[in-house]
Amino acid sequence: MFKKILIANRGEIAVRIIKACQEMGISSVAVYSEVDRESLHVQLASEAVCIGPAPAIESYLNIDKIIQASRQAGAEAIHPGYGFLAENSEFARSCEKEKLVFIGPNSKALALVGDKIRSRQTMEKAGVPIIPGMKNIPKDLSEYKQAAQKIGYPVMIKASAGGGGKGMRIVDNPKDLKSYLEAGQREAKSAFGDESVYLEKYIEEPRHIEFQVLADNYGNIVHLFERECSIQRRHQKIVEETPSQALDLKLRTLMGETAKKVMQVSGYNNAGTVEFLLDKNKNFYFLEVNARLQVEHPVTELTTGVDLVHQQILIASGEKLSFKQEELFQRGHSIECRIYAEDPVNNFLPSSGRVTFLKEPKGPGVRHDCGIYSGCDVPIYYDPILAKLIVWAENRENACQRIVNALDDYVVLGINTTISFLKEVINHPQFRKGKTTTSFIKMYFDKWEGKKKTEENLRLALIASAFDSFNKTYTGKSAGPAQKEIFSPWLSLGKWRLGGGK
């Protein structure tokens, strides 16, 4: 087993991986950019190394600096998290060359599944169903135009090098093709350092169903069932759950076995996810392999009882899978909401700045994977994900109620978040019925403006402000700037005096 692992990421996922290291008795090394000196992952890790200025391209995407930090700290393995270098085969190759273990698939499999076009060709040959689309990256606009005509509008622009909605656009009208392609290429370039985009047929109103797979270095492969991630905004997942309401035992088994086959023909090892689209007639199409730990991995952990980060580390260190397919079961229901720093009532504009106060939701069956704290700054440079709220309950209905209550119990002050929006999504009658498609948000929340502020609440806000100012004036005490530690016993014990009980 490894003694020391470097985590080449930031935010909630770096925190999640550091905690797994602590649980396994492994020393952790955080890397950080100049604006992340005070970030949570830097505080939690056993060691921390600054790897450069704020822009990701000069720090979290800088392969040389990360390899150098690993050698300097004496780490034996690197966990890339998700995003940044997680699916960069050049990075995986550099690690292999430097005799550092990349906690993820081997660089050859990563290069294959990361090349969305080559992987589709491979899958097509292996008999896995795929969506009609381009088979190469064109050199100029006219080739894109021709391909779009042939596939038939609407077409989808997709980044060759990554997922997560970056670089993605739907083109309904031929006249928009040029400007959307340009925007997609720029986004792809800034997110992944590679501007290649391609086109494929856009299937309307499908469900997004993905299968979690674990493969060890000895050819043993299991799937850990599905996650449904149909609730998306701008092709970015915002709510995920398992089990899916659309699958029965037969379809689940068929899709799971197909997912395993995808990994087998790719020569894949470690944790990965096979994404499918499921149409309303229950036909499924292979989309792509996400060759990394997924943002939404916790819902699988809560329903299968398998810790995916532990498994990733065990597999990377050369352990065999300790369980077989027939030993895996789904138990209960789990839902995750992604908490983004975006303003839901103002066209989801990114919201950076100081988190002046955070109250984390708590309770039975509630898990909060979090990268922020009261008093931290959210920089403009990175993905707006702040945290993930995940619940587990005996069934879907209870899970829905539990996550709504937890969202009610969740307070972030200072920046805008999607908390209020997520609450309404879960409370929507169509969501409660399990009628979820990837068009859900566009269909039901396109013109969402948020709840109207009530007179009564405004008055209460003013009373609280006046009360706070009153105390500031008369006692010099006030809420003051952000409190960094709200659970200090000095604050929660209330008034007391030494020997006062006598």
Place this chain on the structure above:
Amino acid sequence: MEYEFLVNSVLHKISLEKKENIFLVSDGKKTFKADICFISPNVISILIEGRSHKVYLARDKDKMYISLEGEQFIVQEPLESGESFQKSEEKSQEHELMIKAPMPGKVIKINVSEKENVRKNQTLAIVEAMKMENEIKSSIEGYVKKILVSAGDLVDSENPLMELVKKRGVP
């Protein structure tokens, strides 16, 4: 004790008067009793006519960020100079419009040039923050008078990006 606060650029007045353990609250329209106390430095409990309210509050410079019953408010203390609280958009001459950055970010592209005519909803610039591109669109028909930033610049929220002039006779 009288207090003045700005919420969404609107001025509100409220007074608190301490009577033993209770406060007399007056907002100009009516006066009522309220039992108010700190639960912790960021949590205030308010009892009015037996109803219990929990308010979360955190200060940052001159702003108070408040959350109650899932609603968010930003309450600001007015500046002492007593300057006018109108938005500067409205302050500028009627036929001119200042386009501002809606959030902190980086200018990726300026899509227009000075003196160029612009249509309503035409994209003027692209500002990127948190890896998402956001198109800044024109809310009017007119022309570009002056461009104040260039591609690559970092901008803060409310930073002026460019000045537009409205076409006469068009609302």
